[in-house]
Amino acid sequence: MADEETTQAESQTTLEQATDAPAEAVEQDAQEIALSVWDQTLTFLEGLLRPWNAYQVAIALAVLAVSLLLARIIKPRFYEWMRAREDWPKWRYRYMLMLHRRLALVVFVVLIWSIVWIMREVTWPSRSYLLGVLANLSTAWLVVVLVVRLVSNSFLRAILRYGAWAWVTISILGLSQETMQLMDHAAIEIGETRISLWVVAQAAVMLGLTFALARFLSTQSATSIRNNEDISPSMQVLFVKFLQVVLYGIAFVVGLRIVGFDLRGLAFMSGFIGVGLGFGLQKVVSNLVSGIIILLDKSIKPGDVISLGETFGWINSLGARYVSVVTRDGREYLIPNEDLITGQVVNWSHTDAYVRLDIYFGTSYGDDPHVVRKLAIDAAKSVDRVLTFPKTPVCHIVGFGDSSVDYILRFWIEDPTGGLTNIRGNVYLALWDAFHENGISLPFPQREVRMLQDGDPRPLAD
Structure with a gap:
């Protein structure tokens, strides 16, 4: 010894x-x-x-x-x-x-x-x-x-x-x-x-090991948080992000201290970092703060169906800088958090998952409106994704047109992630089949064209 x-x-x-x-x-x-x-x-x-x-x-x-x-x-x-x-x-x-x-x-x-x-x-x-x-x-x-x-x-x-x-x-x-x-x-x-x-x-080994340990603890903790049904999805994301920042920060500081690095030099560098954030990273900081606000106010969460401008899809994940939105055609849009805070966002499933859809059609004046309304409601109920309880389809007359009686058919769905255009198309197809089987006609504009001969005044007199 x-x-x-x-x-x-x-x-x-x-x-x-x-x-x-x-x-x-x-x-x-x-x-x-x-x-x-x-x-x-x-x-x-x-x-x-x-x-x-x-x-x-x-x-x-x-x-x-x-x-x-x-x-x-x-x-x-x-x-x-x-x-x-x-x-x-x-x-x-x-x-x-x-x-x-x-x-x-x-x-x-x-x-x-x-x-x-x-x-x-x-x-x-x-x-x-x-x-x-x-x-x-x-x-x-x-x-x-x-x-x-x-x-x-x-x-x-x-x-x-x-x-x-x-x-x-x-x-x-x-x-x-x-x-x-x-x-x-x-x-x-x-x-x-x-x-x-x-x-x-020494620095490479110590930092690598501490970061690996931090990642392992973060992954296990994130799994436990996501499996907790008492925490909302947005708060789950917030807790996971906060936990990752804390663990990786501790791993970085502990790794440098083990090596013997003097952390007092970081206080001097923080001034330059603050200047850089103030001038060159304004958008980045704005997106970070906007992301925290989104998580705290629970305006959107993973799984919500949103519309922002021409983009319609469901939220795949919430990041520190952007929100991942997947559309029906498989495209994934990375929308900055700031755009979701400052822009007008339509959240189709904010308070609940029910979404109402409207379609318009018209029938001829010779068809009984009572029969038309009943056929339209039954046709909508025959489509798989249309809800029949607690929200049922309704059909109303909205006007008398030049050549048709105009109707609106309203129905509800609870799975907007499955698409909106396809469900409208299925309801239109069910209406067509129902009207065709019961002799209901769908009027369309008609024009009569007459060919006039030169010097013949009789059509004008008529």
């Missing part, structure tokens, strides 16, 4: 001296560290030629072959077992699929640790040293895969995975201090600030 503390103190002293040393001395120290790492590597490779080390390598290769064979046998059964799990959340399925793909590594870890435990019980510890190193490496690689899977971004996940693998490998092989010193020597100085490769690597 004392030797360990002495070694750590010497390493820390070496780092501090390297930081304050001139450039030539720093370069010389880096060369010495690199030569020391190379000598240790050569010593390790020479040790593999010893009989017991060669036996351990052969045992490791045999364990690898057995692991691949067992994984090939277990994989189909494991996959069928996963398919039978129907009530699992999505993240658990992803982890199970990841274990399914790396089943050979899981089996290898179990077998190699079993052999190491047996060999340490029946023989000298030095005769299982290499196997112990392989067991630690394989276990660390498996743990890294499980932890890094929390990161959703594939590029960042790959960087963290390979970086963590490299670091745990170096640590297990006992080369962490030398590697840390080499990375600390690779640095640039900007004024009084010194940025080394070691600091950059």
Whole structure:
């Protein structure tokens, strides 16, 4: 224990001296560290030629072959077992699929640790040293895969995975201090600030892990909020957005503090950020504030059917800057939040989902209006989407035209997302069939054209 503390103190002293040393001395120290790492590597490779080390390598290769064979046998059964799990959340399925793909590594870890435990019980510890190193490496690689899977971004996940693998490998092989010193020597100085490769690597890993943890907590909390039926959809979106901002903000601050970044510099930068927001980001800030107002006043929510200008569709999602509106033809419009606050929006399902539609038609004066009204109401009720309770179709006479008695037919639907034009067309078609079966005529303007001959005054006299 004392030797360990002495070694750590010497390493820390070496780092501090390297930081304050001139450039030539720093370069010389880096060369010495690199030569020391190379000598240790050569010593390790020479040790593999010893009989017991060669036996351990052969045992490791045999364990690898057995692991691949067992994984090939277990994989189909494991996959069928996963398919039978129907009530699992999505993240658990992803982890199970990841274990399914790396089943050979899981089996290898179990077998190699079993052999190491047996060999340490029946023989000298030095005769299982290499196997112990392989067991630690394989276990660390498996743990890294499980932890890094929390990161959703594939590029960042790959960087963290390979970086963590490299670091745990170096640590297990006992080369962490030398590697840390080499990375600390690779640095640039900007004024009084010194940025080394070691600091950059620490920042990338810490920020990546904290952001991954924040995203995992945010996703799980958002799922719980969305499943709560006591919270309205608009308030659900507001709570989820607020929770994301808080968690990611905490992750950013905690990640920088772990690295050792001085957060007092952010107070100086906030002034420039405020000026930028005041001049260059007016529209962005306006949309952000408008989005918060929309969520608070509950004027629109996901699933509502709205009309804004020529755009008619239902709200797919509410974002921080825009609202996603999907139309019947499959187009998705991203409407800025400010337009929804300042413009006239028709919300077809604001207080309830009932929507009334009107269609106009006319019949000849020879048809009984009472019969026409009854046929029109029955025709509307025969269409699937038309409501018959609690709101029923009605038909009224609205005027006496030049050649027809004019009517209005009013009916209600409760699914405007299914479209308005198609339901009107279906009702018109039902009217046509009903009038055709009962002899009701639909008048249309007629014109009589007479051809006059030159010099014939009789038509004028008539």
